[in-house]
Every structure is written in structure tokens, then in C-alpha cells.
Amino acid sequence: MNKKVCRKCRKIIVETEINAKGKEESLKVCPVCGSTVFTTFWKGTALVIDPDKSEIGKAMDVSVPGKYALRLSR
Numbered sequence: 784m785n786k787k788v789c790r791k792c793r794k795i796i797v798e799t800e801i802n803a804k805g806k807e808e809s810l811k812v813c814p815v816c817g818s819t820v821f822t823t824f825w826k827g828t829a830l831v832i833d834p835d836k837s838e839i840g841k842a843m844d845v846s847v848p849g850k851y852a853l854r855l856s857r
């Protein structure tokens with residue numbers, strides 16, 4: 784499964800989703816911040832479960848739980 788990272792909020796997103804009709808659909812808009820700029824080059828991942836209590840979540844300014852990229856390469 785291909786993944787990409789939102790350049791704005793660093794959320795890791797699965798590039799394609801199966802839509803209601805059972806077809807593969809590529810995500811063009813970040814579900815977290817609405818940005819349309821993505822990268823497929825990143826280093827490290829951080830799983831933020833509770834952004835309010837997580838140090839990583841606070842440091843990365845994350846407000847939505849999920850997997851985030853630690854560093855973007857390009």
C-alpha cells in the first residue's frame with residue numbers, strides 16, 4: 784500500500800482508499816488540515832494516540848490522533 788505524508792501537518796496518509804463503490808480512489812486532500820501538498824519522502828514515524836497528553840503530539844503541534852512523519856526529506 785502506498786503512503787504519502789502531508790507537507791503541512793505531517794500526517795501519514797494511505798495514498799488510495801477504497802470508496803463506497805469498491806473502487807480505488809486516491810486521496811488528494813489531507814483529511815486533517817485540508818492541504819493538497821504531499822511528499823512520499825520522509826524519515827521516521829510517530830504514533831500520536833492522545834495529542835493533548837503526548838509530548839510528541841505537543842512538540843509537533845498535532846491535534847488529531849494518528850501516525851505522523853518525524854522528518855520530511857523533500
Ligand SMILES: [Zn+2]
Binds near residue numbers: 790791815818
Ligand atoms: Zn495535513
